[in-house]
Amino acid sequence: MRVLGLSAAALSLGLAACGDDVGEVAVKVASGFTVPSLTLGPDTFFTSESDRFKAKDDGSPTVLRQRVGPVRLQYERVNGGLVTACSFNVRTNRVVTVTLRAVGREVKCEIME
Amino acid sequence: MSTSSTKISTRSGAVNVRAWPTGRRFPSPLAFLRAVVIPMMVLAGALPALAQADPKSSAEVSGQVAELAKQRADLVARLKSLKGKIDSAGGVVTQKANAADVARETIEELRSVVSPLLAAVADNGEIAQLGVAALKNATDRRAALERDLRFTPEERQRLVAAWDARVKATTEANAELEKARAKFLALMYTLQTKEDLIGEWAAVAAQDEVINAIRELTTALNETSADVKNFIAFLEGAGS
Numbered sequence: 001m002r003v004l005g006l007s008a009a010a011l012s013l014g015l016a017a018c019g020d021d022v023g024e025v026a027v028k029v030a031s032g033f034t035v036p037s038l039t040l041g042p043d044t045f046f047t048s049e050s051d052r053f054k055a056k057d058d059g060s061p062t063v064l065r066q067r068v069g070p071v072r073l074q075y076e077r078v079n080g081g082l083v084t085a086c087s088f089n090v091r092t093n094r095v096v097t098v099t100l101r102a103v104g105r106e107v108k109c110e111i112m113e
Numbered sequence: 114m115s116t117s118s119t120k121i122s123t124r125s126g127a128v129n130v131r132a133w134p135t136g137r138r139f140p141s142p143l144a145f146l147r148a149v150v151i152p153m154m155v156l157a158g159a160l161p162a163l164a165q166a167d168p169k170s171s172a173e174v175s176g177q178v179a180e181l182a183k184q185r186a187d188l189v190a191r192l193k194s195l196k197g198k199i200d201s202a203g204g205v206v207t208q209k210a211n212a213a214d215v216a217r218e219t220i221e222e223l224r225s226v227v228s229p230l231l232a233a234v235a236d237n238g239e240i241a242q243l244g245v246a247a248l249k250n251a252t253d254r255r256a257a258l259e260r261d262l263r264f265t266p267e268e269r270q271r272l273v274a275a276w277d278a279r280v281k282a283t284t285e286a287n288a289e290l291e292k293a294r295a296k297f298l299a300l301m302y303t304l305q306t307k308e309d310l311i312g313e314w315a316a317v318a319a320q321d322e323v324i325n326a327i328r329e330l331t332t333a334l335n336e337t338s339a340d341v342k343n344f345i346a347f348l349e350g351a352g353s
């Protein structure tokens with residue numbers, strides 16, 4: 001009975017996650033800066049839904065649709081490890097524009113909501 | 114001694130005026146008063162009634178009453194219309210004279226239309242995935258046929274060649290779609306990021322509507338005032 005309850009809860013969470021509440025994240029790179037591979041996904045302890053992508057180097061933004069909620073943008077180190085550049089919130093029908101800049105050896109985000 | 118009297122009829126009654134008998138000396142003041150002054154005063158009192166203008170005929174009176182009723186009905190209709198205009202102007206002002214609300218509503222309306230389109234043309238959106246799926250279908254089929262033993266080597270070769278052409282055509286179609294998607298994506302993104310500006314211009318346009326509503330209301334008030342004034346003048350002159 002308990003297993004059935006947990007399954008129902010998991011199913012309802014899954015269905016809720018399939019809802020149409022999405023916003024967009026536009027990732028731009030400041031001129032003269034070549035960024036490594038990036039990942040964008042929900043800012044949760046455990047997630048497997050991150051989108052891996054390369055930012056465009058012509059100045060135009062990479063626009064990704066993203067489910068609403070807290071989101072984390074990460075970049076890949078040379079050794080393959082992921083480092084969080086910034087976290088922000090995605091809201092329904094809204095675009096969050098993130099401009100990435102290199103400050104020393106770190107990647108910094110400028111977020112415009 | 115003989116006297117003669119003349120009867121004069123007036124609206125307020127009949128008056129007898131006696132003539133002074135001949136060959137008689139002048140009477141005492143009291144008798145003079147009784148014989149001349151009092152009848153004259155009674156006659157004078159009756160004169161205004163005699164001098165009164167001709168009364169209107171009943172047809173003229175009923176015509177005037179009908180005209181008054183018509184003018185009153187017209188006026189009531191105009192007053193009702195004015196009430197409608199006041200309510201309408203009030204509605205426009207209530208709805209449009211809040212610049213912050215107008216801007217916010219415009220932005221929300223824009224977002225609800227643009228955002229789904231932006232999501233569709235996003236780099237990980239439906240359209241981008243559509244091209245990938247189409248190309249994958251062609252390349253997968255081509256690869257499968259290369260090792261399909263149901264066909265002779267010649268048949269396989271022709272089928273693979275056919276799929277090669279389709280892979281190339283799909284790639285070209287995808288490239289065109291990708292260009293169009295990127296262009297539309299840039300436009301949708303610009304539109305979405307200009308939402309504040311669009312909202313502010315919508316608020317400016319709404320204020321113009323408010324100004325027009327106020328001007329129309331002023332005109333309606335002035336016109337109705339003239340109508341009421343004319344009706345009052347007609348009312349005061351009625352029956353004369």
